[in-house]
Amino acid sequence: MSATLANPFAPPSISFGPVLEQKLAGRVTAEPRPASDIPTLVTDAATLKEAALFLRDDPAAAYDLFLDLASVDRSKLPGDLAPKDKTRFQANYILYSTKRNEHLRLRVNLPAKEPAVPSLVGVWPAANWFEREAWDLMGIRFEGHPNLQRLLTHNGFVGHALRKDYDKKQRWLCTEEDLLQTELAAKTDDPADMFETMTLNFGPSHPTTHGTLRVVMRVDGEKIVAAESECGYLHRCFEGMSETHTWVQVVPYTDRLNYCSPMINGNGYVRAVEQMLGVDVPPRAKAARTVLNEFSRIMDHLVCIAANLVDLGALTNFWYAFQPREEIYGLLEACCGARLTSSYARIGGLAKDVPENFVEWSRSLLPTIRDRMADVDGLITKNKIAWNRMRGTGVVSKEHAIAWGFTGPSLRASGVAYDVRKDKPYEMYGDVDFDVPISTDGDNLARYLVRMEEMRQSMRIIEQILARFPKGPINSDDYRVILPPKEMVYNEMEALIYHFKLVFEGVKVPPGEIYSYTEGANGELGYSLVSDGSGFPYRIKVRPPCFPLFAAFEHVIKGGMVSDAVATLGSLNIIAGELDR
Amino acid sequence: MKTPPIAPPLGPGIPSSSGADFLTTKLDIAVQWAQSNSLWPMPFGTACCAIEFMSVVSSHYDLARFGAEVVRFSPRQSDLLIVAGTVVDKLAPVLKKIYDQMPEPKWVISMGVCASTGGFYRAYHVVQGIDEIVPVDVYVAGCPPTPENLIHGIIELQKKIQSGELARHREAKTFVPIRVGVDPDLSIPAYSDGVMAHLQGKKELPEMAETAEGELDAKARAAAGEGRR
Numbered sequence: 001m002s003a004t005l006a007n008p009f010a011p012p013s014i015s016f017g018p019v020l021e022q023k024l025a026g027r028v029t030a031e032p033r034p035a036s037d038i039p040t041l042v043t044d045a046a047t048l049k050e051a052a053l054f055l056r057d058d059p060a061a062a063y064d065l066f067l068d069l070a071s072v073d074r075s076k077l078p079g080d081l082a083p084k085d086k087t088r089f090q091a092n093y094i095l096y097s098t099k100r101n102e103h104l105r106l107r108v109n110l111p112a113k114e115p116a117v118p119s120l121v122g123v124w125p126a127a128n129w130f131e132r133e134a135w136d137l138m139g140i141r142f143e144g145h146p147n148l149q150r151l152l153t154h155n156g157f158v159g160h161a162l163r164k165d166y167d168k169k170q171r172w173l174c175t176e177e178d179l180l181q182t183e184l185a186a187k188t189d190d191p192a193d194m195f196e197t198m199t200l201n202f203g204p205s206h207p208t209t210h211g212t213l214r215v216v217m218r219v220d221g222e223k224i225v226a227a228e229s230e231c232g233y234l235h236r237c238f239e240g241m242s243e244t245h246t247w248v249q250v251v252p253y254t255d256r257l258n259y260c261s262p263m264i265n266g267n268g269y270v271r272a273v274e275q276m277l278g279v280d281v282p283p284r285a286k287a288a289r290t291v292l293n294e295f296s297r298i299m300d301h302l303v304c305i306a307a308n309l310v311d312l313g314a315l316t317n318f319w320y321a322f323q324p325r326e327e328i329y330g331l332l333e334a335c336c337g338a339r340l341t342s343s344y345a346r347i348g349g350l351a352k353d354v355p356e357n358f359v360e361w362s363r364s365l366l367p368t369i370r371d372r373m374a375d376v377d378g379l380i381t382k383n384k385i386a387w388n389r390m391r392g393t394g395v396v397s398k399e400h401a402i403a404w405g406f407t408g409p410s411l412r413a414s415g416v417a418y419d420v421r422k423d424k425p426y427e428m429y430g431d432v433d434f435d436v437p438i439s440t441d442g443d444n445l446a447r448y449l450v451r452m453e454e455m456r457q458s459m460r461i462i463e464q465i466l467a468r469f470p471k472g473p474i475n476s477d478d479y480r481v482i483l484p485p486k487e488m489v490y491n492e493m494e495a496l497i498y499h500f501k502l503v504f505e506g507v508k509v510p511p512g513e514i515y516s517y518t519e520g521a522n523g524e525l526g527y528s529l530v531s532d533g534s535g536f537p538y539r540i541k542v543r544p545p546c547f548p549l550f551a552a553f554e555h556v557i558k559g560g561m562v563s564d565a566v567a568t569l570g571s572l573n574i575i576a577g578e579l580d581r
Numbered sequence: 582m583k584t585p586p587i588a589p590p591l592g593p594g595i596p597s598s599s600g601a602d603f604l605t606t607k608l609d610i611a612v613q614w615a616q617s618n619s620l621w622p623m624p625f626g627t628a629c630c631a632i633e634f635m636s637v638v639s640s641h642y643d644l645a646r647f648g649a650e651v652v653r654f655s656p657r658q659s660d661l662l663i664v665a666g667t668v669v670d671k672l673a674p675v676l677k678k679i680y681d682q683m684p685e686p687k688w689v690i691s692m693g694v695c696a697s698t699g700g701f702y703r704a705y706h707v708v709q710g711i712d713e714i715v716p717v718d719v720y721v722a723g724c725p726p727t728p729e730n731l732i733h734g735i736i737e738l739q740k741k742i743q744s745g746e747l748a749r750h751r752e753a754k755t756f757v758p759i760r761v762g763v764d765p766d767l768s769i770p771a772y773s774d775g776v777m778a779h780l781q782g783k784k785e786l787p788e789m790a791e792t793a794e795g796e797l798d799a800k801a802r803a804a805a806g807e808g809r810r
Binding site: 169253322580 | 631671701
């Protein structure tokens with residue numbers, strides 16, 4: 001056995017401990033965590049706001065980026081894991097400090113009856129939609145929230161779907177009246193205003209939403225004076241379904257989160273589970289995952305740029321950008337047998353080894369990508385029409401991007417050089433040389449340019465890894481998490497037992513929790529996992545990079561033209577599968 | 582006397598033997614032939630399948646070869662609804678509305694297992710097959726279907742159009758209850774009798790009268806609408 005299944009518990013490492021002790025003594029306590037998890041602070045609902053303000057404003061803490069709110073219903077945790085103090089729910093705020101490059105979990109334990117905490121929208125505006133989601137799916141009330149309504153499910157829905165006592169198959173009727181409808185119109189129903197402005201519905205079935213997004217705008221001529229966006233039109237219950245499947249069976253579901261770059265999701269998920277298990281994967285698997293991640297990132301950026309340019313009227317680029325995608329699909333198909341929904345990642349390695357000619361094949365794809373990118377580059381990057389459409393539209397300042405919880409290319413286009421691959425290297429990113437492109441403009445053109453440059457950097461990463469692609473096994477030799485090779489199963493008793501146990505019971509992840517994060521194509525893709533030691537995940541919460549982007553969309557487009565809203569929506573690259581899960 | 586050569590057929594119909602360059606056929610067949618080769622799809626793309634649909638219309642697979650490349654995002658300008666991706670309960674009224682807005686004649690392709698059956702999302706917010714809401718002509722399997730598979734589906738639909746068969750001639754499935762596993766303790770809006778019968782496992786669906794044009798009876802249609810609410 002190469003790795004041990006038990007997690008070594010390390011003392012909490014809170015660097016600003018003394019300041020915290022001084023300001024909030026006794027009301028905020030650090031919780032012991034395994035070394036692989038991020039540090040955790042526990043507080044109560046009464047102190048939450050004070051603690052949040054301290055964490056945001058104190059220079060020793062400086063947690064300026066609100067990443068996620070992961071809620072947990074602990075009512076079905078077995079015996080010794082069950083909460084001792086009669087609390088049932090947990091609200092876990094995941095925070096990040098761009099200045100100190102550190103993550104933190106701020107936790108509040110809540111009672112079973114009427115769980116409520118003060119809303120943190122005033123502290124981190126990004127909390128807005130995350131709190132609505134937690135209210136919708138878990139039924140935690142956020143006092144003082146400006147608009148605490150259902151977000152992912154429709155208004156006809158009864159109950160809170162991710163509570164453990166909710167039957168995951170119970171559906172509810174949705175009628176047209178249950179949709180957002182004229183809520184916004186009613187809000188601005190000022191008689192003096194009636195003849196000047198009109199309500200414009202945009203989506204959920206609209207070519208430029210590239211999915212199922214909806215925005216209701218109030219427009220004065222072509223100018224947007226107010227807007228309200230709504231999501232949930234593709235809420236297909238990823239988190240609910242994952243609780244009814246084993247840890248490995250969740251992998252196919254992750255492919256369908258961001259379906260433009262499925263490999264990244266799967267690799268991020270298995271990495272999180274591997275961290276919980278303490279399993280290390282062989283270098284060959286790490287290299288293959290990194291290469292495939294970067295190819296997926298290229299595919300994702302290509303689709304984003306192509307679709308965005310189609311919306312701006314530049315249709316030719318669509319044909320150029322989709323050709324390299326088709327060729328990358330060929331490589332993915334050779335690896336795993338599927339073009340889009342790959343299900344290639346496995347806990348402890350990959351489903352099977354990469355094809356024999358993987359290195360040569362991957363290398364042969366790069367010139368095609370470069371050629372087609374050069375075509376797009378030549379048509380767009382110095383094109384005056386494109387500049388007029390993209391420059392100065394959809395501007396997001398650095399401060400706003402942080403406040404709204406942006407990550408990924410959208411954050412980097414606003415001037416913050418936060419990239420998980422660089423700041424918290426994982427897989428093989430620490431061993432390769434690449435740059436993190438940023439722009440300070442924060443407009444649609446900046447996002448386009450950042451994505452173009454990121455694709456070039458991805459190709460640099462791929463080239464470096466291909467030059468020294470490791471030989472050896474693709475999978476870990478820890479057969480408690482991954483199936484032993486067939487020759488061993490047929491010849492060795494022990495391997496046969498492992499095979500049997502894995503097939504019938506699945507991977508047994510030790511009780512505990514983790515927040516694990518990787519760089520998705522659109523930003524930080526986080527997984528908050530909770531395990532109760534059975535073969536099934538107790539709770540999986542995804543931190544979808546698109547979620548805060550689309551939550552901020554209504555603010556970004558305010559004051560602009562309707563046509564610029566279309567350009568902005570495309571350049572933010574909202575993927576509905578990931579947004580709504 | 583030498584027989585004049587038979588003119589090759591230009592399309593479906595009976596080749597003329599008189600040597601003249603014309604062709605005799607039924608008007609229906611000519612219309613169906615034209616309709617099947619100039620489909621205007623409206624992609625109702627919601628999820629992963631929409632990405633594969635983009636592949637189908639882009640240069641590599643080139644749907645133009647089958648006469649179905651004029652993608653229109655307005656239901657009023659299209660006659661083929663391709664539902665590509667998962668349809669969730671929140672989106673169900675939208676899909677129904679879009680289908681109703683499409684002018685006759687219209688056809689529906691359910692692309693992928695999510696649209697066809699709900700796929701592996703057997704969950705609290707996912708429609709278990711769009712035939713709960715709209716009639717479907719061709720179901721395309723796959724998660725997502727490969728582009729070849731979707732093209733095959735379109736070819737199958739073309740055959741179907743040429744044979745004159747339409748989904749709405751079938752027993753309408755709009756009576757399948759949209760709510761599954763009703764909780765008796767919660768107040769339920771009134772269902773029509775047909776839905777309640779179906780819920781209790783009795784399969785007798787109400788009569789769906791058809792007029793000469795193959796249109797559903799207006800009353801039955803209204804009942805169907807009521808049943809959904």
